[in-house]
Amino acid sequence: MLEIKGLEVIYQGVIQGLSDLSLKVPQGSIVALLGANGAGKTTTLKAISNFLPLEDGRVTKGTITLEGDNILKLAPHEIVRRGVFHVREGRYVFSDMTVEENLIAATFAKKGSQSRQAAFDEVYTYFPILSQRRRQMAGYLSGGEQQMLAIGRALVADPRVILLDEPSLGLAPLIVNEIFEIIARINREKKVSILLVEQNAMIALKYASYGYVLESGHSVLEGTTQDLAANKDIQKFYLGRVDEFEQA
Template identity: 55%
Template sequence: MLELSNVEVVYDRVFLAIKGVSLRIGKGQMIALLGGNGAGKSTTLKAVSGLLAPERGLVTRGEIRFQGADMLALAPPARVASGLVHVLEGRRIFEHLTPEANLLAAYPLRGSRKRYQELRERVLTYFPRLGERARTKAGYLSGGEQQMLAIGRALMTEPELIMLDEPSLGLSPLLVQEIFAIIGEINREQGVGVLLVEQNAAAALEVVDHAYLLENGQVVMSGEAAVLRENPDVQEFYLGGAERVDYLNVKHYRRRKRWLA
């Protein structure tokens, strides 16, 4: 459904942020894009959704195709109309509007009132708390409720693929578990593909089918989620440690990532 081939992104015509990234997502798949700060995860999503220009970024090489169409030739609204939707890091909801108004703002102008009501009810089925807080301005919702609203607003566009940038950011472990469970439910019931960018690798690898690991703008590892969970390097650097080290008896300890050798 989505294919990136050897994509490079440059900021300010100087800084090379991602360097030849290639990845593929099939219809209905859940894929995670893992890595630390500055690895190029958010830049990859913005290259797909067309949101690089406000940050003076530019795709200088490679192809991005969604359901066979060249995305680089389309403006961001046309990409949304084709079935792509991007939930940005930090939620970015309309804080001065109610949850209901946020959902209405995302619904396409060409749609009917009946279809709007159907989609609204679907969103409230997945996120009943939004219905309970219907008259509250979105800026007064909790962080978890705002994240639910951001995902619900994305669902109002009836996407084929939803890209989520750090949905766990600033949330408690219990809320992260709840939101990831709902994302999995949406994927199974609606057949919506998910591209999930996360620093919380442990939580992401529990819900996705496949994962790509980025470092310094390059894909250094990819594979099935179950296989990556068992990889000692992934465990050591992203899952809290594969083995315990007695630092009292070791003066210098530094495990070198195998892909850097």
């Protein structure tokens, strides 16, 4: 579905954000990007959605293809209309607009024959609390509700791929589990591919099927999430586990 080959990103003409990064997001899969702060995870998503120019960044090498078509030089709104929706870290809901107005704002990218109201009803089916809050200003929602709204806006656009950046950020564990269960349901029922950036490696490995570990802008390890979860380095540095010898 989505493939990156040999991607290099430079900020401000001199700062390297990514170096020779390659990855694949198969149709209908959840793929996780793991790594410490500054490893290049968010930069990868911004390269795909072409948000880099907003931060004086640019792709200097490599390709990004969606179902074989090169999307590297497309404008952000064109990428959305091709079916790739970026749910950014920090949610970025329109705080002075209602929940339903936020959903309306996403209809500019809507494809297919489904009516606007049917798209909204689908969002409310996945996130019933948003139906109760539909006339409430988004800025007054809880953090978890704002994250649901951010994902809901993506659904309105009828995406083929969702780029999901730190959905657990700042949320209580129970809310995180609820949101990830819904993400898994969306992936399963709508066959939407998801590229997931998540600091919470434990939950990322639980819900994704494949993962890449980034370090200093390039991939240093990849594999099924089962294999990654069994890797001692992953356990030590990302899952907080140490063996009995190290504990002693």
